[in-house]
Amino acid sequence: MEQQDAGRDALSRIDTGKPHPARMYDWFLGGKDNYPVDEELGRQLVAFAPVIPVMARMNRAFMHRAVRWTAGQGVRQFLDVGTGIPTEPNLHQVAQEVSPDARVVYCDNDPIVLAHAGALLRGTPEGVVxxxxxxAHDTAAILEHARGTLDFDRPVALSLIALLHFISDEDGAYELVERLKDALAPGSFLIMSHLTPDFHPEEASRKVSDLYRAGGLTMDMRSRERFVRFFEGLEPVEPGVVAAEDWHPELGEPVPGQENVLSGSYVAVARKG
Structure with a gap:
């Protein structure tokens, strides 16, 4: 009943007058948990770049492969910031398929994600979700809550998937990542994906950014050099910083329609020594 009450309260607090990245991502993935304002901006973006839904699926497929790989390295704890609306398989399902006792903490700021949190909390009997x-800026609150489930004296995989391009340098993107990294024990991993202008014509990237900003959203696609800064002090794992589709493709299945499509995202996984 407590979870149901939280869901109803969350739904009453949803701002349907402004698009939200989590709900737009849901729309790109073919979900139903979005509103006309999200669909409107989504349709504008797809009208300009029809491959965006495929790119979204390629990004999510990277997350699946990276979590599968990290769990295969013995990591049993995951902190996912910028979770988004549940779309199966969710991160905990991938991790617990490898290790049923995996412990996962999800974090998002959109009330609609809280309203659907029940779907995120159904894990294995051996694990915890x-x-x-x-x-994401409130790292103190995130870490305080996460410590109730995760042991930060042991390795944790920190997942920041398609999040940081919605946070500008001026708004503290690098600082919030540093605070989260500082809380991690040696042997932990940072998993990240990020939109970049490097794979597409400058004019096209600028148009996409302008559409997001016209919808009231920050969009800061970062170059490879700026993306790499998030990993300072960490040891990149092979193959290093690459496009989403090039990160260990053998660990998953190809995304339908990804042939001849560039994901438009840099990705990387790095270890804290």
Whole structure:
């Protein structure tokens, strides 16, 4: 009943007058948990770049492969910031398929994600899945809540998937990542994907950014050099910083329609020594 009450309260707090990245991502993936304002901006973006839904699926497929790989390295704890609306398989399902005792904490700031958190909290009997409603900037609140489920004296895989391009340098993108990295024990991993202008014509990247900004959203596609800065002090694992489709493709299945499509995202996994 407590979870149901939280869901109803969350639904009452949803701002349907402004698009939200989590709901737009849901629309790109073919989900139903979005609103006309999200679909409107989504349709504008797809009208300009019809491959965007495929790119979204390629990004999510990277997350699946990276979590599968990290769990295969013995990591049993995961902190996923910027979770988005549940779309199976979710991160905990991938991790617990490798290790049923995996412990996962999800975090997002969109009330609609909280409203659907019940779907995120159904894990294996051996494992633990938790959710915290918080903004990515509020790292203190995220870590305080996560410590109730995760042991930060042991390795944790920190997942920041398709999040940081919605946070500008001026708004503290690098600082919030540093605070989260500082909390991790040696042997932990950072898993990240990020939109970049490097794979597409400058004019096209600028148009996409302008459409997001016209919808009231920050969009800061970062170059490879700026993306690499997030990993300072960490040891990249092979193959290093690459396009999403090039990160260990053998660990998953190809995304339908990805042939001749560039994901438009840099990805990497790096270890804290």
């Amino acid at each position: 938790d959710y915290v409603q918080a903004d």
